[in-house]
Amino acid sequence: AQSVSQHNHHVILSEAASLELGCNYSYGGTVNLFWYVQYPGQHLQLLLKYFSGDPLVKGIKGFEAEFIKSKFSFNLRKPSVQWSDTAEYFCAVNAAGGYQKVTFGTGTKLQVIP
Amino acid sequence: NAGVMQNPRHLVRRRGQEARLRCSPMKGHSHVYWYRQLPEEGLKFMVYLQKENIIDESGMPKERFSAEFPKEGPSILRIQQVVRGDSAAYFCASSPSGQRGEKLFFGSGTQLSVL
Numbered sequence: 001a002q003s004v005s006q007h008n009h010h011v012i013l014s015e016a017a018s019l020e021l022g023c024n025y026s027y028g029g030t031v032n033l034f035w036y037v038q039y040p041g042q043h044l045q046l047l048l049k050y051f052s053g054d055p056l057v058k059g060i061k062g063f064e065a066e067f068i069k070s071k072f073s074f075n076l077r078k079p080s081v082q083w084s085d086t087a088e089y090f091c092a093v094n095a096a097g098g099y100q101k102v103t104f105g106t107g108t109k110l111q112v113i114p
Numbered sequence: 115n116a117g118v119m120q121n122p123r124h125l126v127r128r129r130g131q132e133a134r135l136r137c138s139p140m141k142g143h144s145h146v147y148w149y150r151q152l153p154e155e156g157l158k159f160m161v162y163l164q165k166e167n168i169i170d171e172s173g174m175p176k177e178r179f180s181a182e183f184p185k186e187g188p189s190i191l192r193i194q195q196v197v198r199g200d201s202a203a204y205f206c207a208s209s210p211s212g213q214r215g216e217k218l219f220f221g222s223g224t225q226l227s228v229l
């Protein structure tokens with residue numbers, strides 16, 4: 001069975017600080033990986049996804065994530081956060097080859113202080 | 115272009131009552147997924163449905179929970195004889211074809227509170 005671990009439950013940063021949110025997954029085969037974001041009062045939306053190819057994936061709003069297969073990781077990064085990045089971030093995995101069944105991590109709440 | 119619509123946004127039930135949560139997928143989407151989020155936990159997969167079919171219900175509790183997605187109308191998640199432990203946010207998502215890796219479009223969720 002696939003599973004996802006997000007080690008940071010709550011992160012507080014000042015504006016312009018760099019961000020890295022950890023995500024590790026557990027699955028023996030090929031996977032698709034995602035980061036979803038939930039802004040306060042809004043529904044979850046896709047931030048970026050990895051299918052294959054270049055392990056460095058760029059998403060919306062300046063976010064990027066790097067897939068490191070040997071470490072089973074898919075960490076989310078942003079060089080300089082803004083107050084508007086305050087949200088909850090969810091890493092997710094989907095075993096490739098099957099139908100769409102996405103497993104989510106527990107989420108990381110990011111608070112950016114102006 | 116309406117997104118995924120869930121109603122009600124908030125639902126309060128007393129122990130032993132029934133809860134019905136509705137989800138209308140995005141136009142053109144025939145695949146629906148239900149997730150549950152408990153406090154301090156991530157989104158837990160419950161069930162995956164296509165029109166008139168349950169494809170995967172491996173995340174559904176064995177008793178009291180059921181889901182349907184009829185040919186006409188919204189998908190319904192039904193919880194019979196609710197207990198306090200059912201209090202959670204229930205999210206619905208939809209996708210066009212259910213293929214792996216496809217983007218999920220989420221609704222705003224239904225917050226169920228059991229008194």
